[in-house]
Amino acid sequence: MTGFSAAWLRLREPFDRLARSAALARGFAAAVHRQAEGPLRIVDLAAGSGANFRALAPLLGSDQDWLLVDHDPALLTAQRAEIVDWATRHGWRWTADGEHIAVDTGQARWRVRGLRLDLASELEALERIPFDGLVTTAFLDLVSATWLDRLGNLLARQQRPLLATLTVDGRRTWHPPHPADAQVLAGFTRHQGVDKGFGASLANEAVAHLAAGLAGHGHAVTTARSDWRIGPAQQDMLRYLLDEATAVAHATAPAAAAAGLIAGWAAARRTQLEGGLLSLEIGHLDLLALPPRP
Ligand SMILES: C[S@@+](CC[C@H](N)C(=O)[O-])C[C@H]1O[C@@H](n2cnc3c(N)ncnc32)[C@H](O)[C@@H]1O
Numbered sequence: 042m043t044g045f046s047a048a049w050l051r052l053r054e055p056f057d058r059l060a061r062s063a064a065l066a067r068g069f070a071a072a073v074h075r076q077a078e079g080p081l082r083i084v085d086l087a088a089g090s091g092a093n094f095r096a097l098a099p100l101l102g103s104d105q106d107w108l109l110v111d112h113d114p115a116l117l118t119a120q121r122a123e124i125v126d127w128a129t130r131h132g133w134r135w136t137a138d139g140e141h142i143a144v145d146t147g148q149a150r151w152r153v154r155g156l157r158l159d160l161a162s163e164l165e166a167l168e169r170i171p172f173d174g175l176v177t178t179a180f181l182d183l184v185s186a187t188w189l190d191r192l193g194n195l196l197a198r199q200q201r202p203l204l205a206t207l208t209v210d211g212r213r214t215w216h217p218p219h220p221a222d223a224q225v226l227a228g229f230t231r232h233q234g235v236d237k238g239f240g241a242s243l244a245n246e247a248v249a250h251l252a253a254g255l256a257g258h259g260h261a262v263t264t265a266r267s268d269w270r271i272g273p274a275q276q277d278m279l280r281y282l283l284d285e286a287t288a289v290a291h292a293t294a295p296a297a298a299a300a301g302l303i304a305g306w307a308a309a310r311r312t313q314l315e316g317g318l319l320s321l322e323i324g325h326l327d328l329l330a331l332p333p334r335p
Pocket of ligand 1: 044045087088091092093110113116160161177178179180238
């Protein structure tokens with residue numbers, strides 16, 4: 042279990058929504074509409090509490106059937122509450138029918154169901170589920186090269202479009218600069234390569250690897266930047282990321298930690314945070330892959 046809390050996913054959701062490439066989302070929408078006959082059938086890999094559904098369903102527009110796949114039962118439970126809360130805030134009607142939730146906007150009807158699946162061992166189970174498009178967000182940096190090759194093979198067999206958003210690419214810039222930034226970043230990068238249940242994570246190289254694999258299968262692949270820009274007023278997000286970076290640097294850069302460099306960095310950053318002087322940019326990439334037209 043990789044252990045992502047619903048609270049963290051809720052904190053990051055607005056930053057993800059702002060950062061997403063609108064052009065790639067439009068390209069995905071056009072491709073799935075071209076091939077679907079009834080309601081669009083979309084599968085979301087590692088859906089967490091359903092942020093990808095909430096970002097994409099309004100853009101896709103028409104009637105839709107979503108399958109939100111995750112291995113974490115707590116997040117699968119959180120999906121329902123988050124979706125109901127979101128629909129209510131928008132003034133949309135929703136109904137719960139067994140394992141489905143249906144959101145009725147007046148213009149369109151979106152049916153959503155969660156599915157517990159360990160994608161490390163059971164990715165290929167999706168072959169038995171018909172879908173018009175595959176999506177995933179904030180996930181591909183957790184997986185290995187071998188797993189990305191399996192995903193590429195699945196898409197090649199299914200000939201379906203993929204929209205994979207918000208994969209980190211290694212750019213991480215704190216403002217103002219600090220002399221220990223490079224050591225903190227190096228520790229963070231080492232930590233990203235750790236096995237998260239899929240084999241050694243490709244992390245910052247994941248998008249390039251998947252793009253090359255899918256292009257090899259004849260898919261038309263486009264990537265676009267989807268960076269987080271976290272300003273001085275966004276204190277909760279900055280505090281979370283500062284605490285995370287500090288903990289990771291302590292664990293992965295023991296020499297710098299023993300020399301007091303990490304504690305000094307964290308104290309300086311905390312002072313800047315509280316003084317409204319700190320900001321951070323984190324680089325991500327979105328990827329759209331379209332199968333060759335028949
Ligand atoms: C960073 S979170 C992103 C969640 C969601 N896509 C979002 O953007 O809010 C990564 C997700 O991967 C899921 N995950 C990790 N390992 C998994 C596995 N082996 N099988 C299925 N889901 C997994 C986690 O439970 C978590 O929901």
